[in-house]
Ligand SMILES: CC(=O)N[C@H]1[C@@H](OP(=O)(O)OP(=O)(O)OC[C@H]2O[C@@H](n3ccc(=O)[nH]c3=O)[C@H](O)[C@@H]2O)O[C@H](CO)[C@@H](O)[C@@H]1O
């Protein structure tokens with residue numbers, strides 16, 4: 273398995289460019305199944321999860337061509353509404369296919385999705401939402417068989433604003449015969465991006481980005497062309513890297529409004545931040561501890577909890593992080609402990625006592641963002657670190673090491 277070798281004690285300087293968002297691209301790719309014909313998606317990152325989604329769409333009968341950052345997806349030949357278990361297990365995002373396949377064929381058969389080990393990730397809210405708009409779902413031993421002879425639309429109220437369940441409900445409801453209202457919907461920018469694509473395809477959706485989404489079903493959707501929004505999590509990771517290495521970097525090609533909660537915390541920690549159009553400059557300095565709670569958007573994102581925790585290990589004083597979204601998202605803590613971090617976890621709370629510096633050693637990435645966090649910690653640590661299992665990082669960051677090299681990091685990828 274490949275690993276990263278990182279020499280520490282660098283200060284990152286220069287410009288770094290962010291790709292399109294993984295978490296927007298995956299539901300958008302699934303949404304193309306709702307039409308018959310050729311859709312074009314621009315600003316697509318080269319990531320393992322995207323390739324997996326390509327493979328699944330191809331198996332369903334789509335023809336996909338990739339040209340640099342553009343995906344051309346021809347869904348004319350899509351004829352299957354069933355996804356084999358081994359492909360479902362490859363990633364969480366495979367569950368995004370449930371809504372579109374149900375919408376297109378009024379029937380779908382699939383199993384529970386896989387994904388990073390960050391705690392239990394049920395799909396009860398997805399199922400409940402689809403039932404509310406007319407689907408009959410048979411959920412037996414991890415296999416789902418859903419039918420919607422009368423996809424009527426209806427009123428959905430989420431107990432929790434699940435991103436994926438909101439997206440699945442939007443996609444199926446877009447082609448229902450009646451109107452759907454989703455209350456306590458997820459407000460993430462990726463949900464709003466999905467609304468934009470679906471409306472380009474002919475859907476009648478409003479309110480995405482707020483907690484109430486209205487969908488007036490239409491008979492059919494047409495293919496469309498769309499440019500995916502920038503990846504706010506990739507952007508946030510690089511901003512944290514700039515602060516943690518006390519560097520001076522400009523993160524380009526982003527939407528700063530999507531990062532308000534992150535920018536606010538980094539300022540509280542002591543970084544100087546200057547947004548300028550689609551770029552943000554960050555200058556690091558003395559860092560002080562802060563308290564953070566992960567929350568649904570526009571709160572602090574759970575996907576940046578691990579990278580920020582890595583930073584707080586070397587901030588002055590004590591910090592408290594409360595992870596409210598996922599039950600078991602502290603896998604990076606033990607690894608950071610090997611590097612000399614002082615962290616205590618109790619339930620969903622981590623108490624971090626800042627130390628002057630970390631020491632390089634051999635650590636393993638147990639999930640995507642935990643892996644990114646370890647690379648960041650290694651950039652600041654004394655000596656050399658080895659980060660194993662980088663395939664997790666490749667799931668969500670395109671050319672992570674190359675982008676970091678561009679701003680001065682001493683990081684290389686090594687094959688066994
Ligand atoms: C591909 C993608 O977009 N992934 C993102 C998406 O994941 P995902 O869409 O899976 O996240 P959700 O918002 O659905 O999950 C948040 C919480 O709700 C719970 N839940 C969810 C669905 C359900 O049916 N029942 C249930 O209990 C989950 O277990 C979790 O505790 O949003 C998460 C929260 O911002 C991010 O960390 C992920 O990076």
Ligand SMILES: C=C(OP(=O)(O)O)C(=O)O
Pocket residue numbers: 295363364365387388575640641668
């Ligand atoms: C948890 C993540 O992704 P996924 O939902 O695809 O597992 C993530 O992007 O941090």
